[in-house]
Structures are given as C-alpha cells and as structure tokens.
Amino acid sequence: xxxxxxxxxxxxxxPQLRIAFVYLKRINNKKNLKESEHLxxxxxxxxxxxxxxxxxxxxNLIAPWVVAQxxxxxxxxxxxxxxxxxxxxxLSNKSVKAKDSLTNVLRYLSLQHVVPMGVDNLGKIKGELNxxxxxxxxxxxxxxYLKRGAFFYRDxxxxxxxxxxxxxxxxxxxxxxxTSALIHIEVVPPLKKEELDDLLEEIQKLVDSFCxxxxxxxxxxxxxxxxxxxx
Numbered sequence: 001x002x003x004x005x006x007x008x009x010x011x012x013x014x015p016q017l018r019i020a021f022v023y024l025k026r027i028n029n030k031k032n033l034k035e036s037e038h039l040x041x042x043x044x045x046x047x048x049x050x051x052x053x054x055x056x057x058x059x060n061l062i063a064p065w066v067v068a069q070x071x072x073x074x075x076x077x078x079x080x081x082x083x084x085x086x087x088x089x090x091l092s093n094k095s096v097k098a099k100d101s102l103t104n105v106l107r108y109l110s111l112q113h114v115v116p117m118g119v120d121n122l123g124k125i126k127g128e129l130n131x132x133x134x135x136x137x138x139x140x141x142x143x144x145y146l147k148r149g150a151f152f153y154r155d156x157x158x159x160x161x162x163x164x165x166x167x168x169x170x171x172x173x174x175x176x177x178x179t180s181a182l183i184h185i186e187v188v189p190p191l192k193k194e195e196l197d198d199l200l201e202e203i204q205k206l207v208d209s210f211c212x213x214x215x216x217x218x219x220x221x222x223x224x225x226x227x228x229x230x231x
Contacts, residue, residue, distance in 0.1 A: 003218075004226035005131040012133045013151055014188050018221045019131065020196060022183040022203055023122070023229060027213035029100045030176045036104035036210050037097050043111045047090045081116035081186075082166050100176040101210045106183065109206065113199055115185060120160060120172035122180040122231070127156025129182075179213075180231075
C-alpha cells in the first residue's frame, strides 16, 4: 500500500510539515481495556488542572497550527486539531474514553504531549492512502463537499478525514476487533526530531504493553513524500 503526501500540502500548508506513521499488526484491541481507561482517566484529570480554554491557542505546540491555518486566507477560521477537540471535551468535564484499548492509549499520549494524532483501521483502507489539499470539488457525501484549501486524506474509495475543523469518517474507525491499524501524527515546528523520536518510541512501548502485536515506523516529509508500506 502506497502512502503519499502531495507537493501542494507543503506549498499551501507548511514546508516543514512531517507526518509520522506507526503501522501496527496482530494487535489484540480488547486486551487491557480497563487498564487503558484508568491510564486515560489520570491524564484527563491532569489536563483539567493544566489547561483552560483560552490557553489552548497560545500553547507552544498548538500556536503554529493557528498560524498555518491563517495562511489559507480571510475565510480561514481557527480549526480544531484532534488534540484540541480532545482537550475541549475534557475541559467540559466529559470523558474521552473509547471502547478499545488502542484508542485510549493514543488519546492518553495525545493529551500528554499535546500533539494531534489520527488512527485508522488498516483493514478498512482501500488501495492507496493520500494526503492532499482540497480544490473544492471533493465530495464527502451526496450533499457535502470539502472546502477549498482543506487539508484532507483519502483512499481509493473516498475521503477518510480532514485535518482542519477535525472530521473523520466512521468507515475506518478503530474498534475492539481491529487487528491492524495505521497511526498518523502531524508535526510542525517547534517539535524537534529528538522529541518526535521519543514520542514514537513511547507509542511503540505503550501499544506493545496494552495491545501486543508488531509495529513499524516511517516518516514522510517534503524530501520523502511517499512510502510503499508492505502489509
């Protein structure tokens, strides 16, 4: 399966964007569910202590995304990355726990490091996976088109999600019976290579601890915009 980012993403969004991927296979996503819920509950409590709603936009790992979004012109509004959506939910005194261990572990890590993360059930992805900037003609469903300039990703069957005003299809949603998955983490400065390496190592260790299985890491950027993932 080929995974790629078009050159337009780097031109229109951010030239130093990197997307890190963690490919997981043979995981047991029903394993250690209660333990993963407990882990997530701890970081939810810490998030409520450390954040308030106005502090989100000025956090050093969120502010660059705000600046990047403004590059899309007058119509651009501050969008919510997946991590901002999580934090807003937690600050509303709601739990973000899921019914599977992998999602709980990733939400824990996203809240802990304040980094946007996405994940898809690899068994539901059809053909190639491509990250691109919308031209305004891309259809989500019969009535809805992507806005021109939206940062989105798709497979051969259709659009899987957007990175602005965070939205994701249910077609590739990770569930308790998922056995293979693809995690993707969008990274812009000031997150450094060493910090990303540490985060990826932590993801591998926690997923192995809670779900078992095997993992493989690859990173796409402007100089290496595609990767042939051997499933």
